[in-house]
Amino acid sequence: MSDRHQLADPDTHFPGSDVDPEVEAPAPKPRRRGRRIALIVLLVVVLLAGGGMLAGGLYYRSVNNSIERVDAFQGVPEESRPQVVAKGAMNIMILGSDSRDPESTGGSRSDTIILAHLPKDRSSAQLISIPRDTWVSVPRSKDGRHGGRDAKINAAYAWGGIPLMVQTVEQFTGVRIDHVTIVDFAGFKEIVDALGGINVDVEKKFTSIHPPFRAFSAGPQQMDGAAALDYSRQRKQFADGDFARIRHQQQVIRAILDKAASGGVLANPAKLNSFVKATSSAVAVDNSLSLLDLAMQMRGMRGSNLGFYTCPTKGTGRVGSESVVFADKAKAKGLFDAVRRDAVPEIVAAGK
Template sequence: MRHAPSPDHLVPGMSDRRPKRRGRRVLAVLLAVVLVLLVAVAGAVAYVTSSIGNDISRIPDAFRGLDAGSRPAAFGGTTFLLVGTDSRADVPTTGAAADPEADAGSQRSDVIMLGTVAPDGQSGSVVSIPRDSWVDLPGRGPSKINAAYAYGGAPLLIGTVERLTGIRVDHFGVIDFAGFTSLVDSVGGIDVTVARPTSNAGVDFAAGQNHLDGTQALAYVRQRYDLPNGDLDRASRQQNAIKALLQAVQQKATTDPGAVYSFATSVGDAVSVDDSLSNTGLVQLAVQTRHLRGPDLAFVTAPVSGLGREGEQSVVYLDDAQGADLWSAVRNGSVTQYADLHPADTLSDTPS
């Protein structure tokens, strides 16, 4: 099955106010700040995490206006809401290089993931939520979930995801196209396995293993058409790229700590996180997750019951019953067991 193209206008007149430059569309991949920077780097360079933290851009008031009494209860783990935005701005929008005047709330969240570390720091999960999921936005009613960031920035998206999942979001992170490209290049590229030959943005992907630099990796994760399941397959590619980046960083951590430190410092130029994640918090997470490795992470996609249309929009309908099982598994640290029961929603070794 394949998605029909989604409409460009989440907010009336939005694209009329910003130039349509295809080359400035922002990354369709989320980079889990903890799962990449801390999990992969902690064992080798935890002692410099605090200094690295000084270079990471902070997002002010990401939880502004959320009613503490109505939010889901904490379950002991640490959960990040991780966003890749679809910006049309002509300047960087995330990381230390971001224009301070950039209006983050005017961007669409092209990809949404929950990255969770279990309370004991021994396992974790990355769950993709399809960007076209038809959900209830607090105070606005039914809409695509990727409209939440455009309508209300981080607070509305956080509130929407918490209502959908029943999982409390502890931290918020965002990355853009240029940031992802530079991170892939900083580790010398990534290796991904492709199920069958495809092409996108002038890049050919052969069946089997492909070594990709940053520009090629961006084409890989942005491909949507010529994939059997459209956006759902693209979400798998995005997870696959994150997993490959983790593996590349972990390999360097055992052979060249200096190169890993260089990668870690580049994170500050690529990502932004909420301002409640202090340098002390970064160090604590580094210690907590120092033994966590890629094989300890489960990569799944929120279950889908079908595709359809709402007016002129192509949408994804989530499976509420199976979704309840998934969100419960996230809370109790049993996503691996959930993945075993639902292989169709689990990242395969050779995604399309």
């Protein structure tokens, strides 16, 4: 697996957090040139199918040839995995990193965890964000050196890569993961610029803490790629911190999808070509995910069909020296039980 998919020590990639001496983050390696991706990649491929491009094969071959495959389920013990309850539904774990996050130090990368549920009829999608500091039980890593104890959920990646992350999320949610995709939030800039900008409704007036210290006004506004990326990173100016960052990322994802779905993009070969190049050159997915099949199933997907939710929590606190997020286990169980049963109305109700 390439360096762009190595998430760092879960307790060192944010200033002010506490270092867990048990975690040994991999040393940073030179990044491949041209690797610019965003969380929207999976849905982008779907949209291209809706525009008739993938059906013709030209864009599918271009996208498919640039996709890196990873063995996401290697060593995951089958006997410990949740059983499939709703056949035909699909659950995709999306891991997002930000390899150029200004807050990162020593090659560390922040990360995002989303469980995307696609119902059997593929009429919608529910994206549930799990805060990276959620305090959970992490299974023991394959090498036996880490895990086997409670920790922040993102520790699983640092300790055992994608397979241990699969085990941890499945154990926490009770939902069987069918596929995995890994993307980079730093790719927002290229994606948004390829679209000619996006419209975002900013919740309040604030100034970015990162150079060039942009001032964001409250209300709807047009953003170019640099501004959208900057906006999606902000958290310290908001009382709910990382939860605000999650909201901002969700806003940008929806805005990108809506803009990409517009006829002006799908009908313009130049815009479509730059959009494909910006989104497909570095996406990584598991070995069994067929993007073409998924795209054809979901070719009618639009931003209005997406539901964004966050795993229910009781707020933040401390465990020893660590600042963590405590899940509301009762409410989370109700939400993820609905996901497992493909009960979309219940997911929507529980996710509000």
